[in-house]
Amino acid sequence: MEGQETPARTDPQHSHSHDVLTPPIFFDLHNSLFPSDVGLSSLNDDEDYMIIKNKRNIGKPCRFAFQTRSEEDILDDGYRWRKYGQKAVKNSNFPRSYYRCTHHTCNVKKQIQRLSKSKENGVVVTTYEGIHNHPCEKLMETLTPLLKQIQFLTTSTHTLF
DNA sequence: CGCGTTTGACCGGCGC
DNA sequence: GCGCCGGTCAAACGCG
Numbered sequence: 001m002e003g004q005e006t007p008a009r010t011d012p013q014h015s016h017s018h019d020v021l022t023p024p025i026f027f028d029l030h031n032s033l034f035p036s037d038v039g040l041s042s043l044n045d046d047e048d049y050m051i052i053k054n055k056r057n058i059g060k061p062c063r064f065a066f067q068t069r070s071e072e073d074i075l076d077d078g079y080r081w082r083k084y085g086q087k088a089v090k091n092s093n094f095p096r097s098y099y100r101c102t103h104h105t106c107n108v109k110k111q112i113q114r115l116s117k118s119k120e121n122g123v124v125v126t127t128y129e130g131i132h133n134h135p136c137e138k139l140m141e142t143l144t145p146l147l148k149q150i151q152f153l154t155t156s157t158h159t160l161f
Numbered sequence: 162c163g164c165g166t167t168t169g170a171c172c173g174g175c176g177c
Numbered sequence: 178g179c180g181c182c183g184g185t186c187a188a189a190c191g192c193g
Contacts, residue, residue, distance in 0.1 A: 080165095081165095082164085082165060082166085083165070083166055083167080084166090084184095084185065084186075084187095085167095085168090085184065085185055085186080086166090086167075086168080087182090087183060087184070087185095089182085089183070090181095090182070090183090096183085096184095098184070098185075102164090102165085111184095
């Protein structure tokens, strides 16, 4: 077929690229924000982010989360992760997976949750917890497109720190 | 054989 | 106190 004008596939450069949809939302110890609830709440009432407060997270390291759109669940952030759990969550068709950084002495964790409710099909919520105490393995060039998207979104919209 | 995933058990917090 | 729900453990398994 040489007249392929509208193949059903999405856009080029895509299959394992992630388009960043939201700026990273930071969660610190003081205002007790839960990024995983961001994904859940946008699942529940299909609305904007609903901030869930007054849960105890004393001693929890800081977290941040953002959404991307991709066919793949895992976005390559340059670190190596080992999966240590997967759970079905309420009001979601897709399970949530739990990853830990493979470096010993580094206990950074992340959650990956795909949301399928509402029209937001193919949106993945990635939540990071903690700060790496070792350098990234991959070259920075491979991460630059992703970082540029995040930086753009951070500066062009108002975020809460 | 080393390393990562899978998967059910387990556990602790929270609400009723 | 009990049951639901989310997070973690760990043994078995898979794969290079």
